[in-house]
Amino acid sequence: MKSVIVGTAGHIDHGKSALVQALTGTDPDRLKEEKARGITIDLGFAHTTVEGLHLAFVDVPGHERFVKNMLAGVGGIDLVVLVVAADESVMPQTREHFEICRLLRVPAGLVALSKADLADAEMTELARLEVRELVAGSFLDGAPIVPVSARTGSGLDDLRAALMQASARVRGRAQTTVTRLPVDRVFSMKGFGTVVTGTLVSGTVAAERELVIAPGQRPVKVRGVQVHGLKFAEATAGHRCAVNLAGIDVHEIARGQSLVTPDAFVETRVVDVAIEVLGEAKPLQHGARVRFHQGTAEVMGRVGIIDPQATTVQPGGHGCARLRLESPAVLARGDRYILRAYSPPVTIAGGVVLDPFPPRDRIRAAATTDRCRALGFDGASTDRGTSERRAAAVLVADAGPAGLPISALVSRVGVDPAALEVRVRELVEGGLIAAAEGVLVDRAVLVRLEESILSALAEHHRAQPLSEGVSREELRAQRFRRGDQRVFEHALAELVSAGKITLRDRVALSTHQLALSPEESRAKEAIERAYRAASLKPPDPPALAVELGVSGAVADRMLRLLQRQRVLVRLDSLWFHEEALEQLKASVAAMKREGAPARIDVATFKERYGVTRKFAIPLLEYLDRERVTRRSGDSRIVL
Numbered sequence: 001m002k003s004v005i006v007g008t009a010g011h012i013d014h015g016k017s018a019l020v021q022a023l024t025g026t027d028p029d030r031l032k033e034e035k036a037r038g039i040t041i042d043l044g045f046a047h048t049t050v051e052g053l054h055l056a057f058v059d060v061p062g063h064e065r066f067v068k069n070m071l072a073g074v075g076g077i078d079l080v081v082l083v084v085a086a087d088e089s090v091m092p093q094t095r096e097h098f099e100i101c102r103l104l105r106v107p108a109g110l111v112a113l114s115k116a117d118l119a120d121a122e123m124t125e126l127a128r129l130e131v132r133e134l135v136a137g138s139f140l141d142g143a144p145i146v147p148v149s150a151r152t153g154s155g156l157d158d159l160r161a162a163l164m165q166a167s168a169r170v171r172g173r174a175q176t177t178v179t180r181l182p183v184d185r186v187f188s189m190k191g192f193g194t195v196v197t198g199t200l201v202s203g204t205v206a207a208e209r210e211l212v213i214a215p216g217q218r219p220v221k222v223r224g225v226q227v228h229g230l231k232f233a234e235a236t237a238g239h240r241c242a243v244n245l246a247g248i249d250v251h252e253i254a255r256g257q258s259l260v261t262p263d264a265f266v267e268t269r270v271v272d273v274a275i276e277v278l279g280e281a282k283p284l285q286h287g288a289r290v291r292f293h294q295g296t297a298e299v300m301g302r303v304g305i306i307d308p309q310a311t312t313v314q315p316g317g318h319g320c321a322r323l324r325l326e327s328p329a330v331l332a333r334g335d336r337y338i339l340r341a342y343s344p345p346v347t348i349a350g351g352v353v354l355d356p357f358p359p360r361d362r363i364r365a366a367a368t369t370d371r372c373r374a375l376g377f378d379g380a381s382t383d384r385g386t387s388e389r390r391a392a393a394v395l396v397a398d399a400g401p402a403g404l405p406i407s408a409l410v411s412r413v414g415v416d417p418a419a420l421e422v423r424v425r426e427l428v429e430g431g432l433i434a435a436a437e438g439v440l441v442d443r444a445v446l447v448r449l450e451e452s453i454l455s456a457l458a459e460h461h462r463a464q465p466l467s468e469g470v471s472r473e474e475l476r477a478q479r480f481r482r483g484d485q486r487v488f489e490h491a492l493a494e495l496v497s498a499g500k501i502t503l504r505d506r507v508a509l510s511t512h513q514l515a516l517s518p519e520e521s522r523a524k525e526a527i528e529r530a531y532r533a534a535s536l537k538p539p540d541p542p543a544l545a546v547e548l549g550v551s552g553a554v555a556d557r558m559l560r561l562l563q564r565q566r567v568l569v570r571l572d573s574l575w576f577h578e579e580a581l582e583q584l585k586a587s588v589a590a591m592k593r594e595g596a597p598a599r600i601d602v603a604t605f606k607e608r609y610g611v612t613r614k615f616a617i618p619l620l621e622y623l624d625r626e627r628v629t630r631r632s633g634d635s636r637i638v639l
Contacts, residue, residue, distance in 0.1 A: 003239050004167045005052040007077035009097035011090035014085040015114035017044060018150035023160070024048040024127035033511050038537040045197075048195050050160050053167055056228065056240045060097075075457045076199030076295070077180065078170045078238065079163070080109035082131075082140065087148060089127040090134050096347050099278055100445045102138050103113055103350025104336045108166045109140050109461065127454055132431070173237035177416040178264035179203030179211060180332075181243065182295035185255050188250040192223070196253060198296065203261065205243055206234040211252055212262050218261070221246045235286075256297035260332050261365035265332055266356040266411045269325045272306070272372055273337065274351045279316035280346040284339075286311040290348070291340040296329060300342070301325040306363045307371055313349070320354070320372035322363045331356040333375075333391060338380060352554055355391075357412055359398050373396075388413050389426060394439045395611070396433050400450070401483030403439035435488030445483075449491045452479045454500060457509045466516070466557055469508030473638045506564075523550040524558045531577040536584060537621065538575055573617040584609070584619065585628050588610075591638050600636040 010017040026046035033099045044059035055424045058077060080101045085095055111131050113124060128145050135141055142230045144162040148155030177329065185197040205211070207224045223244040225235045235241040243259060258265075277284050285303040291298055305311060306320040313319040331353050339349040355373040361368055374394050391413045406424060408416040415423050424440070427433040432443050456479050460470050470478075472492070480488045495501045502508050516524065528549045531538050539547070545555035558576060562568040568575050592598050600608075606616050620636060629636035 002052075002172075003056060004079055004170050005056045005077045005238065005240060006163065007101075008060055008083055009080050009084070009094075009101055010083035010090070010114075011093040011097075013093035014083050014088065014091070014094070015150055016083045017059050019081070019112060019114055019148065019159075020044070020046050020059045020399065021085060022150040022153065022156055023055075023059060024557070032393075032395050032518065037590060044544050047240075051165060053164060054166070055163060056363050057242070075104060076201055078108065079166050080106045081163075082109060082111045082135075083114050084111060084127060084131055085115045086113040086124045086127045087115050087122075090130045095134065095280075098134060098138075098140070100347055100350070103276065103278075103338055103347075107138065107171070107312060108143075110143045110162045110166050111135070112373065113145060115149060115151075116155060117149040117152045126614040129544075154303075171204055173200075177202045177237075178261040178410065179205055179209075179259065179264070180261075181241070181259040182215075183253060183296070184255055184296045186250055186253045186255065186520050187548050189244075192244050193247055194245045194250045194253065195242050196245060196259060196419055198259070199240050200235055202309065204234050204236050205241060205259070210262070211259050213256060213257050214260050214265060214330045217262075217267065219253065219262070219386065220248050256299075258295060258297075260330065263407065264410055264417075265330045267328045267330055268356050269328055270358060271323050271325070271329070271331055271353055272355040272358040272375070273320070273321055273323055273353055274372070274376065275313060275339070276318050276351050277315055277349045278347065279314045281315050281341075281346075283312040283314050284321075284349055286498075288325075289342040291342060291345060292325060292329070292337060293339040294329060294335055294353075297329055299325045299327050299329050303339075304363045304367050306364055308364050308369065320369065322358065333412060352360070355395070359361060361431060365452050365632075377401060380566075382611040388415050388423060389430070392423070392427055392433060392440070393430075394586060396427075397442050399559045400442070400482060401441075401445055401487060403484040403487050406435070406438050406440060409440075414535045419501075426451040434490065436478070436484075437486040439486050440485055441484075441487045441490070446487070446491055446494070447484070448486070449480055450495055453491060453507075454509070455513075457501065457507065461509060461512050466514055466520075467506075467560050468514070469502070469506030469512070471506055475507055481609050491555045495508065517548075518559065519559060520554055523548065523554050524551070524561065527555065528562060528577070531568060532577060532579060536576070536609055536615055537578075538615075540578070541575065571622050574615065574618055581622065585626060588623060589629050598638050599635045600629065601639060 008020060010387045017027070024046040030481060045055065045057065047056045048060065082098055107396055113127055119127065123554065124147055131145055135143070144165070146159045146162050147154055148159050152277055166416055180201045180203060181198045182201065183198050187195055187525050189195050191322060205225050207222055210219065210239055211222065212219055213529065223246050225232050226242040227235050227239050254483060284303060286303065288303045290301055290303055292301045301323045304562050305313060305323040305325065306322055330596055333353055333356060335353040338347060340346060341348050371394060375391055393410055395408065395412060406420065409420060409423060410417055424435055427440065428435050434441050434446050453475065456475060457470065462469065476488050481555060492501070492503055492507065494615060496503050499510055500512050527544065530544055541555060542552060543551050559568060563570060569581055588600065590601065603614065605620060606613065620629065624636070626629055627639060629638055
């Protein structure tokens, strides 16, 4: 059954609650004080089914003192019924509630001319004309205006028919995406414990699901779910539901927090927004303290106008701003919000979240203005993919060498996790962004890094023609110290694929070849022959250089070259031929198989291999490191 969340809006005492009761049979005023005073103070809830359509009503207070409670309820509605008393017509809270619904982009609605039994035909027609003037050019322009009386019941059938017609235009909410339920009530039930209620904006909630309460990132587990008093295995987006939670006490949750999928939303105190100031409001000043309303949350904050040429946004004007909040809020790109003045608390502006976690840059700069324009979000656009790709490109460019984690596309761009792979593929196929093991990086950053790597290798080969290249760690420290390791490795992989570098133990240009002089070639061959012949009793390098008639500098370079080529191995101050060490390992390992003692000490080793203690000790320690032997007291056990 299709479910539509219907919100009421309108001036105090224009009959919103009475109308909801007449339609549903349930009095939405639940508080004792509401009964005593005859006004709605907090949110009220009721529901009914009309011809297979489930209508869940959120009744909001009309008194100006309780507009913040009204805002907590109107954020999750699909359809609004603007209630205007036929005998009083449009009043101040009528206008404010209407502007709030317009700024929040409520998708559909209608107007109920309530208390029609108290107005004659002329008064009703005057109210109709004033309503049409109020809603002209808005989402309610051309919407049905239905005279109705909750007391006599006249017009209720027409109102139900209008609700059915308007509900047909309401699109379903995303059920495959992340869970998000802004909490509007918290209470405790005997035998159940903590219960939260709210409108499920996106995703699903099911028993045994692990979620978090944010801000605060408090882990909780869902015990059970009810939708309109009935137990459900799972509640889907677009329903009002009550969720029984384990792992948290009632005093640890408050209205304004949200029940969400872990790691799916940004918890932030700074947010970039597009802003629209109401035509009847005062100019919005740079630095103004405001009340920020989003979902069920109200947070104090200050406005920073993002425009180097202006310090205000004029009435009826649009602009971009950076809001600095006094406490954390859970926000996502595309969230609609309302601003109210600090004092008196009247609605002054609203808009949409562009970036819930902007970089720390100067807001009074042209570059920041350009960035906000690039992030521009058309909440009415049906091409969500284009908007998401544009936002992703901006955030990836912001990230620079650090790259943007692919998971941030969910929390900062608002991409549906089910569409994440598709979005990443679209971004990469666009040619401006590359994907590197869970990180997105601007292709321009990658090109500069690859050019820098090639330049560094060319410089190294010129300076050290006998070197086989640069180690990965050294190369990254030189050219990409502040960048993400995965981006660096991706650049190396692309250069290897293009045939520009070789990547073994060290990184080198593919065109690089060792260039030895005739003297160096002769010295290299002679040194290798000498160490191969010496086996386990190698010569001292300076003495060998004199014996071969080679300068000390040339001998040292050739020793290190042979070491890099793994021909010679250095043990402490001694150099051994790699073949001699491999033969030694095989010989010692074979001692067990030959039936010889499984232990060997220094004396036995010296005698067996005809070496002095000078060679025996480093060789035995080498065998330990190679796990051929293990030291036990004064001897070694052959493994």
